[in-house]
Amino acid sequence: MTWLADYWWIILVILVGIFINGIKALNKINYKGSLNDPSKLPPHRDNNAQWDKEDDDEWNKNKKK
Template sequence: MEWLENYWWLILIFLAGIFINTIKDLQKTSFKDYLKNKNIKPIPYDDDSPTEKTSSNKKLDDNNQ
């Protein structure tokens, strides 16, 4: 741990560099364009309502009988 006592300032410079680069990258992002062009669709789940059988589950049940 002696090296930490001697080189603490290098660790601070490294962390400051990470912080500065993060701020620069966040300023480059355009949140308005992201919200405008957001065409992300949720993944369809068959097990949203476990009490109701979906059409795919009905087909599986019909094939198993």
């Protein structure tokens, strides 16, 4: 652990660099453009959609009785 006491400033420089690059990357994001022109997404379907429909049909049949 003596190397940590000797080279703490290198770790600090690396962390500051990561922080600055993160801020630069976030500033490049055009969020106003994506808010003004939202993409049309299809309705959500999961992998269990067919089985969910079958379960719903069975539940509705039992409910009508």
